[in-house]
Amino acid sequence: MNPVSSVSSQWYMLTVIGNDQPGIVARLTAALFQAGVNLGETSMIRLGGNFTIMMMVQSNNGMDKLQSAIADTAESLSLRVHIDPIEAHLHSHLMPDVEITVYGADRAGIVAEVTGALFDAGLNILDLNSDVAGTEAKPVYIMIIEGHATRGMEPLEQALSKLKNRGIEVTFTPIDTLMG
Amino acid sequence: MSVLEVLTYPDVRLKKRSEEVSQFDDDLRQFVADLQETMDGGPPSVGIAAPQVNRFQRIVIVDVSGMLAQAKQRKRRIKSSNNGRLCLVNPKITRAEGQVSGREGCLSVPDYTGNVLRASRITLFAQNTEGEAREYECSGFEARAVQHELDHLDGLLFLDRLVSSNELFRRQVYKLT
Numbered sequence: 001m002n003p004v005s006s007v008s009s010q011w012y013m014l015t016v017i018g019n020d021q022p023g024i025v026a027r028l029t030a031a032l033f034q035a036g037v038n039l040g041e042t043s044m045i046r047l048g049g050n051f052t053i054m055m056m057v058q059s060n061n062g063m064d065k066l067q068s069a070i071a072d073t074a075e076s077l078s079l080r081v082h083i084d085p086i087e088a089h090l091h092s093h094l095m096p097d098v099e100i101t102v103y104g105a106d107r108a109g110i111v112a113e114v115t116g117a118l119f120d121a122g123l124n125i126l127d128l129n130s131d132v133a134g135t136e137a138k139p140v141y142i143m144i145i146e147g148h149a150t151r152g153m154e155p156l157e158q159a160l161s162k163l164k165n166r167g168i169e170v171t172f173t174p175i176d177t178l179m180g
Numbered sequence: 181m182s183v184l185e186v187l188t189y190p191d192v193r194l195k196k197r198s199e200e201v202s203q204f205d206d207d208l209r210q211f212v213a214d215l216q217e218t219m220d221g222g223p224p225s226v227g228i229a230a231p232q233v234n235r236f237q238r239i240v241i242v243d244v245s246g247m248l249a250q251a252k253q254r255k256r257r258i259k260s261s262n263n264g265r266l267c268l269v270n271p272k273i274t275r276a277e278g279q280v281s282g283r284e285g286c287l288s289v290p291d292y293t294g295n296v297l298r299a300s301r302i303t304l305f306a307q308n309t310e311g312e313a314r315e316y317e318c319s320g321f322e323a324r325a326v327q328h329e330l331d332h333l334d335g336l337l338f339l340d341r342l343v344s345s346n347e348l349f350r351r352q353v354y355k356l357t
């Protein structure tokens with residue numbers, strides 16, 4: 001997992017978008033492996049029929065080499081690729097202490113409303129997934145948020161109860177992580 | 181007494197099955213004292229299992245009282261029974277019911293936590309360091325801690341039981357409808 005140990009190695013955020021098709025992940029990661037690139041934390045998810053990849057990659061050969069290492073794969077799969085050099089560290093996870101699930105009839109502004117209220121109540125969002133379920137005629141918005149309550153649970157609970165009054169279903173679950 | 185080294189994954193020894201204890205002697209009691217000291221000397225935890233310190237015998241310590249007291253101080257209520265400090269030798273779960281998800285981490289798996297489904301109530305049979313058998317009822321967080329530690333005795337880590345948040349949410353919603 002760690003062939004790269006050079007001091008000059010640099011982290012990049014590799015963003016890849018394309019139509020979902022078989023073999024994207026396998027072929028892309030094979031090309032990276034063959035170029036001696038290290039993988040870090042990644043998120044790969046299908047959004048509206050598009051396959052999206054955000055991937056921390058570490059290379060000591062510079063950005064151009066990284067780009068050319070995956071160029072053939074990207075072209076043959078019609079993937080759009082974007083690379084940014086980043087300041088990054090592994091093994092520095094912040095552990096979430098609260099999970100909030102939200103759902104309700106889809107309407108404009110629901111995400112901004114919820115995340116705005118949570119931000120004001122001191123929530124530092126670590127992970128957010130949202131989806132639209134239901135039907136075209138009656139869409140339902142679903143959101144799962146994990147975060148760190150920087151000001152404790154009370155302000156969050158107050159903020160969420162206000163949202164409930166506005167027709168948004170909210171479940172608030174403190175995360176008590178077992179260590180053993 | 182001494183603090184023992186905690187094995188961390190990918191050390192393959194963590195995947196080994198531990199043997200029953202048959203000798204209830206001073207050596208066992210000395211080991212349990214060391215295991216306790218290791219648990220107390222490490223990062224805050226609610227349990228530790230013998231194989232985590234390279235001893236492949238069916239021995240675990242579980243103690244959720246510190247965590248529950250701390251939560252209470254922060255006005256947080258954690259659903260849990262509290263049997264105090266449990267030193268369990270040759271433990272066996274004889275009855276399990278309910279299923280609830282919760283977040284787990286492990287002294288042997290640094291820098292990662294994940295959701296795991298566990299029984300919410302268990303009946304447990306175990307011996308103490310004198311070889312005397314006893315039965316315990318555990319629920320909630322304590323039941324989770326016992327199940328996590330007992331898994332170590334079978335070479336299982338919480339990583340073997342991960343479920344995704346999305347999966348859990350789906351279960352929750354299906355349960356409602």
Ligand SMILES: [Zn+2]
Nearest residue numbers: 180286287288
């Ligand atoms: Zn563990």
